[in-house]
Structures are given as C-alpha cells and as structure tokens.
Amino acid sequence: MGSLRFLSPLLLFLSAIASAAASQSLLRMVSENPASGDTEDLYCDSWRLSVETNNAGYWETIPARCLQFVAEYMNGERYASDSDVVAAESLAFAQTVQVAGDGKDVWIFDVDETLLSNVPYYDVHGYGWEEFNETAFDEWVNLAKAPALQASLRLYEELLGLGFQMILLTGRAEAQRNATEKNLSFVGYHSWKRFILREASDIGKKAVTYKSERRAQLEAQGYRIHGNSGDQWSDLLGSPMAMRSFKLPNPMYYIQ
Numbered sequence: 001m002g003s004l005r006f007l008s009p010l011l012l013f014l015s016a017i018a019s020a021a022a023s024q025s026l027l028r029m030v031s032e033n034p035a036s037g038d039t040e041d042l043y044c045d046s047w048r049l050s051v052e053t054n055n056a057g058y059w060e061t062i063p064a065r066c067l068q069f070v071a072e073y074m075n076g077e078r079y080a081s082d083s084d085v086v087a088a089e090s091l092a093f094a095q096t097v098q099v100a101g102d103g104k105d106v107w108i109f110d111v112d113e114t115l116l117s118n119v120p121y122y123d124v125h126g127y128g129w130e131e132f133n134e135t136a137f138d139e140w141v142n143l144a145k146a147p148a149l150q151a152s153l154r155l156y157e158e159l160l161g162l163g164f165q166m167i168l169l170t171g172r173a174e175a176q177r178n179a180t181e182k183n184l185s186f187v188g189y190h191s192w193k194r195f196i197l198r199e200a201s202d203i204g205k206k207a208v209t210y211k212s213e214r215r216a217q218l219e220a221q222g223y224r225i226h227g228n229s230g231d232q233w234s235d236l237l238g239s240p241m242a243m244r245s246f247k248l249p250n251p252m253y254y255i256q
C-alpha cells in the first residue's frame with residue numbers, strides 16, 4: 001500500500017480536475033489557502049469521530065473538505081492501528097468466553113470493510129465523496145480482487161483457534177457468492193460455518209433489518225452469538241444483538 005499514499009492525492013486531484021463544479025471548490029480551497037491544512041484536519045478528525053460514534057446518523061457522501069483527510073486516513077497508519085485495536089479488544093473479550101464445544105458458539109463477521117478491504121475501489125472513486133455507484137461497485141466485487149483487512153484476518157484465525165464457529169453475514173447479494181468466496185479464500189479466510197448473503201426476498205430491505213432477521217434465525221437454530229464484527233452500525237444494531245459488538249472504522253460510507 002506504500003505507493004498508494006503518494007499516488008492517491010494525485011489521482012484524487014486528477015479526478016477532481018476532471019470532474020464537475022463541486023470539485024473546483026476543493027481545489028480552490030487548497031490553492032487559495034495552503035495553510036488551511038491543519039484546520040481541515042482538526043475538523044475532519046472530529047467529523048470522523050461523529051461518524052464512528054453514530055452521532056452523525058445517516059449521511060450520503062463525505063464532506064468535500066475532508067476528501068484528502070479520508071484518503072490519507074484510509075491509506076495511513078491510523079486506519080491500520082485503529083483496526084488493530086478493535087481486533088485486540090475483540091480477542092480480549094473472546095478469551096473470556098467459555099466455548100462449549102457443541103458447535104453453537106459463534107462469531108459473526110461482516111465482509112466489506114471488515115474481512116475484505118475495498119480501498120483499491122474507493123481509491124479511484126473518491127473515498128466516499130462520489131455518490132455510490134452500484135454498477136461500478138458490483139463490477140469490482142466480481143473481479144474478486146479485494147485484499148484482506150489484516151487486523152480482521154488475524155482475529156479470524158485467533159477466534160477459530162479458540163473454538164468459535166465463524167458466520168459470515170454480508171449485504172452482498174447471493175449472486176455474488178462465488179466471486180466473494182473465491183476472493184475470501186484467496187486472501188486466507190477458511191473454515192466458515194455459514195456464509196449468508198442477501199436472497200431475492202432481502203433485496204431492498206434495510207441492512208439493519210436484514211441482518212437482525214438473520215441473527216434471529218441463527219438464535220432460533222440454537223446458536224449463541226458471542227461477538228459481532230462490522231464496520232457499519234447496521235451490522236451491529238437491532239434485535240437480537242450479539243453479546244458484544246465490535247465496530248471497525250469506516251469514514252467512507254454509511255449503510256442504513
């Protein structure tokens with residue numbers, strides 16, 4: 001990823017130049033006020049906190065003034081470190097759980113920005129500054145080229161070692177199962193017990209509804225949901241909830 005750190009701002013500026021009026025204000029802001037960087041960083045860091053705590057609630061695109069901040073965050077040490085700490089807290093909790101050995105102690109993982117990282121996609125789509133384009137994103141999913149989020153990959157292995165069963169619960173559609181499984185296996189994930197994707201009847205449901213329904217089904221089947229890891233509040237909220245929920249950072253998009 002090292003080279004991306006230098007490449008990204010350039011790509012962003014090129015795409016900003018190539019794009020419409022909205023981008024010009026960002027360029028103007030930076031060129032007219034080169035000393036504004038620190039103020040922008042301070043604001044954008046606070047904005048990011050409001051997003052992570054869900055104080056911001058629903059939002060569609062990142063603030064234009066935070067484009068560079070988000071690009072740098074996603075490619076820098078901070079994102080990796082934030083994710084590492086989430087994984088460490090998750091493991092510390094997992095180690096306190098008495099695993100019964102009956103195959104019913106489970107941990108749920110979301111996929112996008114949890115097990116897999118879509119940073120290569122967002123790097124050429126403005127880090128959440130461009131409106132979400134489902135067609136373009138589906139094309140990316142079908143390439144199956146998403147790298148693993150390293151902190152989650154390590155946690156996944158450690159949880160398997162502790163005897164948890166892995167349940168993958170994603171907002172991706174059933175039609176994307178093969179590409180996603182191929183991608184997951186290729187980057188090192190294995191031995192999941194269930195991989196749940198949206199079926200036809202789930203299309204159009206809010207993520208928080210769909211995922212809560214699936215957790216309810218799992219509980220009805222006797223599974224004990226100890227942990228739930230996701231980058232969206234809609235991965236974690238709703239009833240029933242896991243014993244403990246772990247929120248990974250994601251300042252690029254918000255899914256309801």
Ligand SMILES: *[C@@H]1O[C@H](CO)[C@@H](O)[C@H](O)[C@H]1NC(C)=O
Binds near residue numbers: 133134135136
């Ligand atoms: C969305 O992505 C598709 C496929 O890459 C592209 O053809 C289309 O123009 C994009 N739509 C918008 C509104 O950018």
Ligand SMILES: *[C@@H]1O[C@H](CO)[C@@H](O)[C@H](O)[C@H]1NC(C)=O
Binds near residue numbers: 175178
């Ligand atoms: C997925 O792969 C299986 C075999 O591995 C195949 O039978 C099935 O048709 C594939 N599904 C899709 C949607 O491509």
Ligand SMILES: CC(=O)N[C@H]1CO[C@H](CO)[C@@H](O)[C@@H]1O
Binds near residue numbers: 143144148182183
């Ligand atoms: C980043 C990465 O390792 N991507 C791989 C995902 O899986 C496909 C196979 O479907 C590989 O071709 C990619 O290189």
